[in-house]
Amino acid sequence: MSKGLHRFTVFVTAATFLLIIAGANVTSHDAGLATNDWPLSNGQVFPEMQGNLFWEHGHRLIAASVGILVILLNIWLWRSEKRSWMRRLGLVALGAVVAQGLLGGLTVKLMLPLVVSAAHATLAQLVFCTMVSLSVFTMPGWSEPRATVEEKGSVSLRYLCIAAAVMILIQLVLGATLRHSATWDQHLPTSLLLSHLGGALLVTLLLGATIITTLRRHAREIYLTRPAQIAAALLVGQLFLGLAAYSTRQASPNGPQPLSPMVAITVAHVACGALVFAVTIVLALRAFRVLRSSHETSRSYQRLSAEPS
Amino acid sequence: MLKKRARFWLAMSLTLSLLAFSYACGGKKDDTGTGADNTGGGGDTSSKAQEWTPKGDEGSITGKISFTGTAPAPQKIDTAQDANCAAKNPNLMTETVVAKGDKLQNVIVYIKDGTLADGKKLSDYSFKTPDTEVTLDQNGCHYVPHVIVMQANQKLKVINSDQTNHNIHALPKSGGGNDEWNQSQGPGAAPIMETFKRPEIVPIKCNQHPWMKAYAGVFKHPFFAVSKDDGSYEIKGVPPGKYTVVAWQEKGPTESKPMEVTVTKGAATADFTFDASAMAAITGSNSSLEVVPAIELPMLGNH
Numbered sequence: 001m002s003k004g005l006h007r008f009t010v011f012v013t014a015a016t017f018l019l020i021i022a023g024a025n026v027t028s029h030d031a032g033l034a035t036n037d038w039p040l041s042n043g044q045v046f047p048e049m050q051g052n053l054f055w056e057h058g059h060r061l062i063a064a065s066v067g068i069l070v071i072l073l074n075i076w077l078w079r080s081e082k083r084s085w086m087r088r089l090g091l092v093a094l095g096a097v098v099a100q101g102l103l104g105g106l107t108v109k110l111m112l113p114l115v116v117s118a119a120h121a122t123l124a125q126l127v128f129c130t131m132v133s134l135s136v137f138t139m140p141g142w143s144e145p146r147a148t149v150e151e152k153g154s155v156s157l158r159y160l161c162i163a164a165a166v167m168i169l170i171q172l173v174l175g176a177t178l179r180h181s182a183t184w185d186q187h188l189p190t191s192l193l194l195s196h197l198g199g200a201l202l203v204t205l206l207l208g209a210t211i212i213t214t215l216r217r218h219a220r221e222i223y224l225t226r227p228a229q230i231a232a233a234l235l236v237g238q239l240f241l242g243l244a245a246y247s248t249r250q251a252s253p254n255g256p257q258p259l260s261p262m263v264a265i266t267v268a269h270v271a272c273g274a275l276v277f278a279v280t281i282v283l284a285l286r287a288f289r290v291l292r293s294s295h296e297t298s299r300s301y302q303r304l305s306a307e308p309s
Numbered sequence: 310m311l312k313k314r315a316r317f318w319l320a321m322s323l324t325l326s327l328l329a330f331s332y333a334c335g336g337k338k339d340d341t342g343t344g345a346d347n348t349g350g351g352g353d354t355s356s357k358a359q360e361w362t363p364k365g366d367e368g369s370i371t372g373k374i375s376f377t378g379t380a381p382a383p384q385k386i387d388t389a390q391d392a393n394c395a396a397k398n399p400n401l402m403t404e405t406v407v408a409k410g411d412k413l414q415n416v417i418v419y420i421k422d423g424t425l426a427d428g429k430k431l432s433d434y435s436f437k438t439p440d441t442e443v444t445l446d447q448n449g450c451h452y453v454p455h456v457i458v459m460q461a462n463q464k465l466k467v468i469n470s471d472q473t474n475h476n477i478h479a480l481p482k483s484g485g486g487n488d489e490w491n492q493s494q495g496p497g498a499a500p501i502m503e504t505f506k507r508p509e510i511v512p513i514k515c516n517q518h519p520w521m522k523a524y525a526g527v528f529k530h531p532f533f534a535v536s537k538d539d540g541s542y543e544i545k546g547v548p549p550g551k552y553t554v555v556a557w558q559e560k561g562p563t564e565s566k567p568m569e570v571t572v573t574k575g576a577a578t579a580d581f582t583f584d585a586s587a588m589a590a591i592t593g594s595n596s597s598l599e600v601v602p603a604i605e606l607p608m609l610g611n612h
Binding site: 029030031032033034035036037042047048050051052053054056111184254255256257258 | 381384385386387390391392393394403473474476478489491492493495516517518519520
């Protein structure tokens with residue numbers, strides 16, 4: 001497996017993360033409709049980046065760059081990647097990026113309807129998740145055999161990881177919907193806010209259980225404990241950022257414009273949410289790679305024993 | 310077994326995602342706090358009601374808008390993100406609450422409903438749309454004036470006197486009958502002409518310069534006014550009758566406590582008082598300016 005391909009994939013993943021940050025800035029600055037046309041801004045490819053157009057058009061330029069990078073990545077995958085499912089995954093990423101661009105255009109042309117804006121923000125996280133997966137799969141040695149570890153305990157860590165990842169995705173959908181329900185100078189809808197808080201509690205419980213299970217059962221498997229530790233740190237940070245984002249937002253509506261602390265902390269909350277999702281995906285992929293239940297282990301052993309020597 | 314479990318989780322996640330999404334999308338986007346269709350009878354302005362014509366016996370409603378307590382001090386707006394704004398208007402201040410002494414500017418006062426001397430309801434009449442345009446200027450990276458009033462279907466002319474791009478984004482209440490629109494307007498561009506079909510107080514903003522906000526009070530009839538810097542207002546040409554008059558301020562509740570006013574030929578008076586005492590302490594509220602029970606002064610003129 002090519003180290004160059006892996007590095008390039010990681011680079012594209014980092015660019016996708018930057019795109020999420022740029023998109024979060026557009027929402028927090030209420031810049032989504034700074035121009036009424038799309039894909040050009042005020043009829044220009046490179047307009048004067050005045051006011052909030054800096055955020056909106058900057059987001060479009062970064063998105064276009066990510067689109068080009070994903071196309072290049074696909075070319076690379078189709079030229080050098082032997083695993084056909086990887087090539088297909090690359091195409092999925094490309095399709096998602098194209099769909100994401102179209103959703104971005106649609107939300108501008110339709111003047112930010114909640115469903116389209118929330119879908120745009122959610123798909124962004126899924127694109128990032130796909131890119132993170134591609135980065136994991138292109139790691140040198142990923143396809144090579146690796147010693148498996150037997151699952152311990154009654155609850156499978158692999159399924160805990162999936163449950164945590166799914167809950168995080170739901171929480172990301174709720175967060176995206178909450179953010180797009182009200183601009184900085186409006187009240188957040190209470191029902192959505194409570195849903196997002198409930199989601200935070202469930203994510204904390206599920207991801208916390210996943211992290212603790214990983215650290216307790218597989219303390220010597222740094223391959224698993226490392227992402228679990230990072231997830232723990234990010235989760236704590238994310239909870240604090242969530243509280244801070246809410247507090248600063250509460251102070252913001254009386255400000256003359258979106259205030260820098262509110263914007264910075266809310267954007268950090270979005271970015272950290274993406275990282276929590278990403279590291280949980282990494283942990284899940286690694287867990288599925290190395291962990292086997294005792295049932296599966298014995299079946300493999302039986303199969304190996306049955307093979308003629 | 311593995312496949313079964315995988316299927317279970319897949320179905321579970323899909324179901325939960327769909328549930329969350331459908332729930333989330335059920336929320337209302339509109340939260341302008343201005344209240345729509347409360348501006349003088351509402352209803353379809355193109356109805357075939359009898360058209361009202363002045364008979365020469367009209368009077369007026371005048372008054373003052375005051376407030377009690379301490380009004381929040383205007384805040385300086387950071388316009389650094391657009392050099393054109395910073396250069397042209399370096400000391401731009403917020404206009405959310407504009408007060409002079411204890412008098413309040415930019416309050417819309419209008420007749421909500423009422424009965425004319427002929428016994429017909431105000432809402433039974435239709436009113437001719439004025440041929441004149443109402444102009445909203447983007448000048449110094451703020452809207453001039455901050456509050457405009459107009460009749461439904463009257464032309465709104467938006468001009469850009471700045472050397473920067475603006476976008477004019479009207480945000481009527483969803484489903485209220487007025488279309489949301491957003492148009493970019495560069496320096497020296499031709500005026501934008503728009504109309505609002507239905508009575509409503511429509512927030513207008515610029516997404517390029519998020520501090521820029523204005524409000525357009527749209528009414529079925531011509532009986533409205535905006536308070537001046539001394540808090541005074543005058544609604545002219547009101548036919549004799551008994552009316553419910555209300556006041557609206559952008560930080561206040563949807564509308565003030567209604568005041569009953571009887572108009573005959575001459576001037577009737579209706580003063581409104583807003584309570585600003587809670588404003589400084591309240592954060593994040595679009596309804597921090599409370600209207601205390603209105604004070605109705607004795608009618609002046611012929612009544």
